[in-house]
Amino acid sequence: MDKNFFKIITGAVFLVLNLTACNSPAVISGTVEGAEKENTKIYLIQPEDLQHVAASYLGKIIDSAIVHSDGRFKFNNLPDTKEPTLYELAVQPTAKAGNYFNNDLNTRANYMPIIWQNGEHLQITARFTEFQKIFSIDNPSEINRALLNLRNIKQEAYQTHLANKQWNVEEGDELMAKEHAVLQYQTALMEFANSTPHLLPAMVTLRWVSPENDYERIPEFLVDQCTKWKVKEADHPWVKQLCKESEPKNLPVLIGDEFPNIQLPMMTKDTVLLNDVLGKKLTIVDLWASWCAPCRIENRKVLAPLYDEYHDQGLQILAYALESDERSWKAAAKRDGADRWLQSSDLQGDDAPFLKKIRVRTIPANFILNNNGVVIAKNLHGEELMDLVRSSFEK
Structure with missing residues (x-):
């Protein structure tokens, strides 16, 4: 055979092989150890909305793959995604729908977010019972490394x-x-x-x-x-x-915002504008109720000592109570010693207008204001609140 002809044929073969390799479909594949049963499935899910991310039943199932007895799986119907797109891989420990996510037990989470785009090959390793915990990608891209790092931070914070x-x-x-x-x-x-x-x-x-x-x-x-x-x-x-x-x-009033100058009905039967009763240095706007156990503890163990020590130096406490019964409110305030500072309530319980104006639903809650009524901190309790007040008056 002519040597030149041989070279031409050989070169053509290599060219075809290279083109085939370059045009081979990208895949997401890998191994899931310890599958619960034969023919377990792994699902590829796309959250199409921000609220669908990490949310059960809301993501769109794009594809599913059988996890074979040796743990191997491979998706065959990947989307044509030109831009990096967030997907989620999930295995199901029970007869749940493919897009069910377990967010309750952190170490048992059955899904993991990934970033994928057309042309990329992701090789996955995971374990069925601890899917998110040990999930890994061979040679991950920078953005997938960020997701894996986030997973590690989440697990460490959960354990701690x-x-x-x-x-x-x-x-x-x-x-x-x-x-x-x-x-x-x-x-x-x-x-x-x-x-x-x-x-x-x-x-x-x-x-x-x-x-x-x-x-x-x-x-x-x-x-x-x-x-x-x-x-x-x-x-x-x-x-x-x-x-x-x-x-x-x-959103509730933010740190750095000026607290609304709301007119408040007082326990003394008069009404006041909040700005008219601000402390010369600090004001604690405290949201509480007679039926709220942590609020009552805060009254006795934190607010009362702070008021006794710093009121004359410029600390004001304005308490707003989520009450519907005036007698219960007054009795609780007296028992806790909280009737020494300003007490306000519309006596409309959880439907209190004050809460609607500052967009708060949960108590105990508080806002710490400077002498201009600007929020400098919020929702500090116990020693954290005491430390803030003490440091403010020791400056």
């Missing part, structure tokens, strides 16, 4: 602050301890969201911070995220949704 903890929430001290632990857990995630340069991992963080979509205690986080991403990704639909959620009308 929430794992194996049990609180008797009927006891006031324990309810506040639980709230503090939840906030510490959330803070670790929020720090990631505030620092990451990647939008989609930040949006996953937003949903992991509160799968219930309840940001009443941390509204500043939503505002900060909107401010950050509307500069970088203003046209992204999820950024638009985020910024709509973070509009002032949807």
Whole structure:
């Protein structure tokens, strides 16, 4: 055979092989160890809305793949996605729908967010019973590394602050301890969201911070995220949704805001404007009720000592009670020694106009104002509140 002809044929073969390799379909595949039963399925899910991220039953199932007896799986019907897109992989421990997510037990979460686009090959390793916990990607992209890092932060924060903890929430001290632990857990995630340069991992963080979509205690986080991403990704639909959620009308009064100058009905039967009774240095606007155990503890153990020590130096306490029965309100205030400071209530219970004006639903709650009525801190309790007041008067 002619050598030149041989070279031409050989080169053509290599060219075909190379073109075939280059044009081979991208895949998401891998191994899931310890499948519960034969023919277990893994699902590829797309959240089409910000509220669908990390939410059960809301994401759109794009494809499913059988996990074979050796643990291998491969998706065959991947979408034609030109831009990096957030998907979620999920295995089902029971006969749940394919887009069911377990968010209750952190270490048992059965799903993991990933970023994928057409042309990419993701090789996954996971374990059926601890899918999210040990989920890994071979040679992940920078943005998928960010998601894996977020997962690690979430797990570490959960183990540190929430794992194996049990609180008797009927006891006031324990309810506040639980709230503090939840906030510490959330803070670790929020720090990631505030620092990451990647939008989609930040949006996953937003949903992991509160799968219930309840940001009443941390509204500043939503505002900060909107401010950050509307500069970088203003046209992204999820950024638009985020910024709509973070509009002032949807959130409680924020740190840095001037507290509304509301007219309040007092226990003494007169009415006052809030700005007329501000302390010369600090004012604690305290939301409480006679039936709220942690509120009653706060009255006796925190507010009463602070009032006794600092009222003459410029500390004011204005308490608003969620009461419908005047006698119960007055009796509780007297028993706690809370009738020494200003007491207000519309006597309309949870339907209190004051709560609607400041957009708060949950007590105990408080706002700490400076002498101009600007919120400098909020929802501090126990030693944290005492430390803030003491440090303010020792300056």
